[in-house]
Amino acid sequence: MADDHVQSSGRMQAYSDAIFSIVATIMILPVAHTEIPKDKNLREVIFYQLLPKILIYILSFFVVAISWSAHVWLFQIIRHADDVTTLLNLLIMMIITFLPFTFTLMGTFPEFVLAIVLFSVCIIVLGLVQALVVLHVFRNPQTMEESIRNSENMTAVRNALLLRVLVNAILCTFAAVFAPVTSVISYVFLVMILFSPNIAVQLSKLISKCSGGRFQMSQEVVRRGKSYEMEVNKERVECYSDGVFAIVATLIILDICEKDIPSRTALKYEYKNDLVAALDHDSSVFLAYFGTFATVGLLWYIHHSLYHHLQRTSRLMTMFNNFSLAMIGGMPLAFKLTSLYNDTDFYNNERVAIQLSCVIMFLASISQLAIFVTALFRPEQDLTDSVKVGGQSHYYLLVKLLVYPTVSIIIYIISLTSDVLSVESFHVAQLGTPVLFFILWLIAVKIQRNVQEVL
Amino acid sequence: MADDHVQSSGRMQAYSDAIFSIVATIMILPVAHTEIPKDKNLREVIFYQLLPKILIYILSFFVVAISWSAHVWLFQIIRHADDVTTLLNLLIMMIITFLPFTFTLMGTFPEFVLAIVLFSVCIIVLGLVQALVVLHVFRNPQTMEESIRNSENMTAVRNALLLRVLVNAILCTFAAVFAPVTSVISYVFLVMILFSPNIAVQLSKLISKCSGGRFQMSQEVVRRGKSYEMEVNKERVECYSDGVFAIVATLIILDICEKDIPSRTALKYEYKNDLVAALDHDSSVFLAYFGTFATVGLLWYIHHSLYHHLQRTSRLMTMFNNFSLAMIGGMPLAFKLTSLYNDTDFYNNERVAIQLSCVIMFLASISQLAIFVTALFRPEQDLTDSVKVGGQSHYYLLVKLLVYPTVSIIIYIISLTSDVLSVESFHVAQLGTPVLFFILWLIAVKIQRNVQEVL
Numbered sequence: 081m082a083d084d085h086v087q088s089s090g091r092m093q094a095y096s097d098a099i100f101s102i103v104a105t106i107m108i109l110p111v112a113h114t115e116i117p118k119d120k121n122l123r124e125v126i127f128y129q130l131l132p133k134i135l136i137y138i139l140s141f142f143v144v145a146i147s148w149s150a151h152v153w154l155f156q157i158i159r160h161a162d163d164v165t166t167l168l169n170l171l172i173m174m175i176i177t178f179l180p181f182t183f184t185l186m187g188t189f190p191e192f193v194l195a196i197v198l199f200s201v202c203i204i205v206l207g208l209v210q211a212l213v214v215l216h217v218f219r220n221p222q223t224m225e226e227s228i229r230n231s232e233n234m235t236a237v238r239n240a241l242l243l244r245v246l247v248n249a250i251l252c253t254f255a256a257v258f259a260p261v262t263s264v265i266s267y268v269f270l271v272m273i274l275f276s277p278n279i280a281v282q283l284s285k286l287i288s289k290c291s292g293g294r295f296q297m298s299q300e301v302v303r304r305g306k307s308y309e310m311e312v313n314k315e316r317v318e319c320y321s322d323g324v325f326a327i328v329a330t331l332i333i334l335d336i337c338e339k340d341i342p343s344r345t346a347l348k349y350e351y352k353n354d355l356v357a358a359l360d361h362d363s364s365v366f367l368a369y370f371g372t373f374a375t376v377g378l379l380w381y382i383h384h385s386l387y388h389h390l391q392r393t394s395r396l397m398t399m400f401n402n403f404s405l406a407m408i409g410g411m412p413l414a415f416k417l418t419s420l421y422n423d424t425d426f427y428n429n430e431r432v433a434i435q436l437s438c439v440i441m442f443l444a445s446i447s448q449l450a451i452f453v454t455a456l457f458r459p460e461q462d463l464t465d466s467v468k469v470g471g472q473s474h475y476y477l478l479v480k481l482l483v484y485p486t487v488s489i490i491i492y493i494i495s496l497t498s499d500v501l502s503v504e505s506f507h508v509a510q511l512g513t514p515v516l517f518f519i520l521w522l523i524a525v526k527i528q529r530n531v532q533e534v535l
Numbered sequence: 536m537a538d539d540h541v542q543s544s545g546r547m548q549a550y551s552d553a554i555f556s557i558v559a560t561i562m563i564l565p566v567a568h569t570e571i572p573k574d575k576n577l578r579e580v581i582f583y584q585l586l587p588k589i590l591i592y593i594l595s596f597f598v599v600a601i602s603w604s605a606h607v608w609l610f611q612i613i614r615h616a617d618d619v620t621t622l623l624n625l626l627i628m629m630i631i632t633f634l635p636f637t638f639t640l641m642g643t644f645p646e647f648v649l650a651i652v653l654f655s656v657c658i659i660v661l662g663l664v665q666a667l668v669v670l671h672v673f674r675n676p677q678t679m680e681e682s683i684r685n686s687e688n689m690t691a692v693r694n695a696l697l698l699r700v701l702v703n704a705i706l707c708t709f710a711a712v713f714a715p716v717t718s719v720i721s722y723v724f725l726v727m728i729l730f731s732p733n734i735a736v737q738l739s740k741l742i743s744k745c746s747g748g749r750f751q752m753s754q755e756v757v758r759r760g761k762s763y764e765m766e767v768n769k770e771r772v773e774c775y776s777d778g779v780f781a782i783v784a785t786l787i788i789l790d791i792c793e794k795d796i797p798s799r800t801a802l803k804y805e806y807k808n809d810l811v812a813a814l815d816h817d818s819s820v821f822l823a824y825f826g827t828f829a830t831v832g833l834l835w836y837i838h839h840s841l842y843h844h845l846q847r848t849s850r851l852m853t854m855f856n857n858f859s860l861a862m863i864g865g866m867p868l869a870f871k872l873t874s875l876y877n878d879t880d881f882y883n884n885e886r887v888a889i890q891l892s893c894v895i896m897f898l899a900s901i902s903q904l905a906i907f908v909t910a911l912f913r914p915e916q917d918l919t920d921s922v923k924v925g926g927q928s929h930y931y932l933l934v935k936l937l938v939y940p941t942v943s944i945i946i947y948i949i950s951l952t953s954d955v956l957s958v959e960s961f962h963v964a965q966l967g968t969p970v971l972f973f974i975l976w977l978i979a980v981k982i983q984r985n986v987q988e989v990l
Binding site: 091092094095098099102103106107109110113163164166167170171173174177178180181184185188189192194195318319322323325326327329330332333334336337338340341343344347355356359369370373374377378380381384385387388514517518521 | 546547549553557558561564618625629636639640643644647649650774777780781782787791793798799802810811814824825828829835842969
């Protein structure tokens with residue numbers, strides 16, 4: 081019966097990944113829902129009104145991503161999850177889902193002690209619950225991953241794991257303690273969260289040294305924690321990324337459903353019961369929706385092709401991936417601005433909106449390329465044979481990865497030099513990109529046939 | 536190289552499941568965001584203002600769920616997805632994501648021809664793209680599932696599949712054609728979509744008969760299409776359910792982030808820069824959040840325990856599951872009402888909000904129980920050994936499944952008979968339920984030890 085209460089932990093991880101990814105991305109909505117007057121200079125709006133909110137979004141995205149990677153790391157030790165682990169994990173998810181609130185509060189009132197303390201308490205409780213999971217798993221070794229169960233010094237492994245999950249809690253304790261004195265020191269501690277994996281490694285060395293070897297840390301776990309070396313479970317990276325791509329696609333339609341369906345009274349008095357005219361009034365929104373969806377979908381497609389050929393994902397790659405996802409999470413903002421400034425002549429706002437979209441597309445796609453380039457440094461470990469230099473799909477994948485950086489640079493340059501570029505033509509270009517990928521596929525198949533004929 | 540462009544279709548399916556589940560659930564937001572004046576009779580508000588919107592939400596949830604099950608059915612034939620299939624699937628996702636808009640439009644203006652035609656065109660395009668996928672896969676048999684590739688009459692299998700994916704398109708063509716004449720007939724055709732799997736079976740029999748056997752339909756595929764018999768891929772059901780649970784949990788916090796953080800000016804003038812007082816003003820919202828999250832999380836936990844012990848999921852079970860998920864998607868509404876009517880004395884609104892929450896919780900959990908009861912009718916095929924009648928975990932799972940129906944009935948009855956029940960105590964009860972499950976686990980472990988000692 082004991083074994084029977086124990087369930088494979090795969091589904092629990094997939095569910096956690098979904099929550100993490102939605103929580104990380106949903107923080108774009110306060111940015112995208114900012115009231116922007118149509119007749120103001122968009123460049124000024126971006127710098128004075130949007131930029132602070134965008135920075136908070138990116139920071140919160142990375143805080144959630146760091147918590148996610150700690151979660152991935154923790155659950156690597158668990159092979160099967162019993163009921164207690166599952167319930168504790170739900171508690172972790174409850175705190176994670178609450179993070180956006182405390183983070184927004186801190187972003188709105190950075191100088192208030194309460195805001196810092198509330199955020200810190202969340203991270204401390206998170207660390208404590210994760211520590212409980214570690215302790216529970218080590219009391220029930222049958223739920224553990226075999227490589228860890230068979231390791232020589234279990235206590236050392238446990239101590240290293242406990243330190244790893246408690247590092248953020250320790251940093252936040254300091255942040256909370258210093259908050260009433262001066263918030264600057266608190267924020268120094270909070271920023272250190274972004275480097276917590278490295279801090280954990282240094283701290284474990286320090287503890288080993290100070291205790292004269294009494295508190296031994298597992299070298300294996302310490303090694304795993306080293307920043308570049310650390311390998312991240314590929315399936316979970318894919319699951320997490322899928323969540324971000326999926327929620328971005330649906331956040332856009334949500335806005336349309338809430339805002340672009342006229343009310344019955346508006347239809348009666350403004351459009352004289354002519355639904356066609358009412359929808360035509362918002363027609364630019366639909367073009368913007370299909371264009372944005374095409375871009376998000378194709379970036380997923382490239383991500384899918386790339387990760388299919390990765391054999392191993394290092395921490396550096398995951399950092400690039402997180403940055404790419406954070407940018408893709410910005411697509412609802414690009415959608416909003418391009419559909420808002422359709423055919424307005426104020427201050428070139430239309431072109432600024434297009435340029436911002438290009439910057440987002442460029443950063444998202446260039447980080448995908450960076451993942452591939454990182455992998456090319458260690459092709460033997462990281463890549464499948466066919467995409468290594470000289471492999472038969474090497475150039476196909478490379479060209480796929482280069483499409484969006486190239487397209488976004490070209491559109492950006494056109495928008496700088498010419499007046500012809502409108503939001504409509506930009507969205508039509510977005511909608512045309514799938515055709516480009518289809519042509520690429522045709523060429524790849526053609527080349528393959530020729531090669532086979534030569535052989 | 537051909538094989539190299541071909542990628543396992545698992546990730547594509549998981550991504551599609553995520554999009555389907557978010558699209559299905561996100562339609563609750565127009566319901567949850569309805570402006571409700573605090574001083575009106577909630578019972579009247581529910582019947583006159585909310586009920587039509589709730590019905591649209593449930594209908595749209597089922598339309599998306601039907602499309603999802605057609606998608607599951609279609610991709611059962613694909614073992615590996617090549618680039619063309621992946622791109623076509625992205626096109627399918629684009630249409631699926633657009634469905635909520637056309638559906639909301641139809642819900643707001645049911646008598647307008649344009650609304651019916653727009654929705655029909657979406658479903659028709661969806662059917663055509665799915666037909667393209669079928670044709671592409673049959674031209675590239677190396678991407679096919681082996682059991683189908685080895686089947687004797689490939690053309691018959693293909694015809695049956697084409698008919699299955701085109702049934703909805705045919706129904707919608709009729710709906711669109713009749714829309715200018717009379718919308719009633721159109722709606723009859725649209726409602727038939729909910730029964731499309733059965734219609735496909737009957738239609739295939741009819742075609743076989745009329746053509747005198749020239750257009751042969753595969754008996755195997757036809758048999759798979761029969762309503763009760765049809766087996767649904769369990770992994771995809773889990774993936775789809777996870778998506779719904781995850782988005783519900785995060786939709787709630789999204790509302791809090793957008794509405795319950797005071798602006799700087801409000802803080803200055805209304806609360807005299809006292810952040811504690813400002814947050815205390817919304818304190819009931821936080822209790823409501825944690826209570827609702829606990830309920831959603833535990834319903835996921837029960838779902839997880841149940842599906843862990845299912846060996847096979849029939850279409851009937853999936854229907855119960857979809858109904859349960861549609862109810863769980865209603866939790867943001869329960870959250871909103873209970874946090875809105877905290878300590879108001881108008882018309883017993885507080886108690887009505889609690890009763891509505893109980894109804895949602897009861898329907899969600901009783902459908903989970905229905906899944907288990909359905910499985911008990913065919914224990915040999917559907918259940919693992921330990922949860923069959925007489926199995927060692929049978930009662931443990933049954934008690935788990937009974938907790939929420941019982942708790943919600945008890946709270947409902949208390950709310951009818953006594954005045955003591957407040958929204959606060961309701962949320963505290965929600966937060967206390969995890970403890971109940973922990974005690975259940977302790978008892979189960981205890982019994983198991985006793986049994987082992989006796990043996």
